[in-house]
Amino acid sequence: MKRSILFDTETTGLDPATGDRVIEIAALELVGDLPTGNTFHVLLDPERDVPEEASRVHGFTRADLEGKPKFAEVVQDFMAFIGDDALIAHNARFDFGFLNAELKLAGHKPLDMGRMVDTLDMARERFPGMPNSLDALCRRFGVDLSARTTHNALLDCKLLAEVYVELMGGRQHGLGLVAEGGQAPSVIYDAPTRRQVVRVVPTPQEMAAHSAFVEKLSDAVWNT
Known part of the structure; x- marks a missing residue:
């Protein structure tokens, strides 16, 4: 960095x-x-x-x-x-x-x-x-x-x-949400506010865990 x-x-x-x-x-x-x-x-x-x-x-x-x-x-x-x-x-x-x-x-x-x-x-x-x-x-x-x-x-x-x-954009700048060895979040510059927005991308394992959790729910909004 x-x-x-x-x-x-x-x-x-x-x-x-x-x-x-x-x-x-x-x-x-x-x-x-x-x-x-x-x-x-x-x-x-x-x-x-x-x-x-x-x-x-x-x-x-x-x-x-x-x-x-x-x-x-x-x-x-x-x-x-x-x-x-x-x-x-x-x-x-x-x-x-x-x-x-x-x-x-x-x-x-x-x-x-x-x-x-x-x-x-x-x-x-x-x-x-x-x-x-x-x-x-x-x-x-x-x-x-x-x-x-x-x-x-x-x-x-x-x-x-x-x-x-x-x-530089506020206290979220450079927000550390990734454990060592993990996938780094993408950072987008928002010109109107001059802020950097951190976009956290879930891993395949996290997506699979989320899908398994959603299947247990009735009328989950993620399925609509």
Whole structure:
């Protein structure tokens, strides 16, 4: 099944071109668009101060990050985790811009923008003219926001994973109804609703069992 990586970053500011740096990276592995439980999470020493206005957003101060690894020290582990798979983020251009700036400083090639999947773009297409922040989407889809007091990257990833499932068509997306070795259900894309409909095809054994059951019934609707 398709593997992808959903990720988020927290930073010292808004623009890597002016010296802002990444202080937190969180990433979740998705297979078939659903979380597997495999995660990557690290706090980083940004090698600079953390402005007060940034701390108010994500809750981290310079003191919190002292002694944490530098990006160059974790880059190999991060690149191994993300592999060559699609990279999903909310307002992904922001996160790609910061990660590519960090990769450049560490002497690595930038991430290919062709790997980018932006859930903000997806939300804007589905809900044009409506608020499409992560908070707004969580409220729209009934995702619990009670733990989100600051912009923590790992928590944001977990929330976005739930939102992403909804944006891809709802909680039935990738519904696992097949035991190992069984026949996979067919998946149909319903264009008017932008949802994927799972069609479960019964096996010959299941059809035979159903027929045997129906024969025991009087006036079964299946025989009309």
